[in-house]
Amino acid sequence: MKRILFLAMILAALPLHAQFGGFDIGKVIDIGKKAVDQGSPMGKEFSQDDEIGLGDALTASFLGASPLHPDANLQRYVNRVGKWIALHSDRPDLPWTFSVIDTETINAFAMPGGSVIVSSGLVKRLASESELAGVLAHEIAHVVRKHQLTAIQKGMTADFWKGVGTSIASDRIKIGGGVVGRAAGEIAKPYLLDMAGNLIKDGFYLRPLDRGMESEADQMAVVLAIRSGYDAYGLAGALQMLAQYKGDADAASLFSTHPAPSERLADLEKFVPSVERYAKQPQLLEVRYKQNVK
């Protein structure tokens, strides 16, 4: 039964002319068999390990495009804020990693499995730790709800899988003298590296998610911030900064991957009053932010 379902999924993923024109069942089975032989998540749910491995491979690519910010104190600070918030989410035990990349471009990205990237251009324009909390909580919410993973799986056509798995026998897992993996010495599965490579080349992270996912992430961000003891308006403050910022539409910036800040603010204005009453002694932590973000 599982196999029939699996074959049906492959057929559904094929272009019509392949299904009803020059239909090559042998080729279809080959693609599917190869993916299954390698234990790939095609046609089934991603395991948590695969989700994390894919996130690691994607993060490695991001860091290949834009270096980590050199301030180790800043990196640790952002990790502490992020981890504290993630502890109040439904997935507290993921290997949460928060990386500040050294670029003026204003954006933040969430990878499947708990890796979050935020640009120094964004961080330095925030006014308080509660605003950073709002931004990180939005990305954490994407991971918790598996928004990127869902979008990735939706985009997995047979075409997508053609290049995946071809490097199984190659040495592509050794990149730049190191090994991509969850921890030192642990090697990511090659098909995850291939998938990450395809997604990056294809510009997956340059495209917006569904509007509904962004809205859900904004609302969950407010809830996570309040649960963590922060002010309920951190995300709203960050959006107000974005609303007045003269961004660059041509860069890989938040302005081209997210709904307009003014629309998000209007949505938050409706939502925040429904949860604000839970906040007991909400903190802004403006001074601690200034001490850590130079």
Add this chain to the structure above:
Amino acid sequence: MLVMSLRILVLLLGLALVPSAWAQEQAFTNRSTELKERGAADARAVGTLAENTEVKVLARSGGWTRVDAGGRSGFVNVFHLRFPVTVESKSGGGGFFSGMTSAMGGGGRKTEKATIATTGIRGLSPEDLKSASPDAAALAKAQSYRADKPTAERFAREGKLTAVSVDNPQGDRR
């Protein structure tokens, strides 16, 4: 005397707010709203600003934005401001920016456009991202900065961050 002390306190609180690079930005009220003495719902109103009143943004502080309204300074609700600056793409723009323009210029208000100068700013371009090759050493370094649970909890205590229980209207119940 008490009034005087309060004024000084307000002044000091105002100074403690974080001014940033975008300070002095022009904004407009998007409805008739109160100009508050402090950033709090129960604070005294020092005046009322009519819809479309021009203000200068001085600082953000939680749900309140400190503004200068024609020489009067005070706090306005974060949701009660709109910003006239829209972004134009050098390549002509996609749907997103037309959407942004119409959202901001709604209600027949004038929408000003600013041409964006990016010269000299090293940003992350779409090409940079698409052509990136994975950097495993940087990944390992990024992972070395992770915070474990006890570290995050200690950090929270230092900041007087107290966890509270919130029922999420979206359904998850932690």
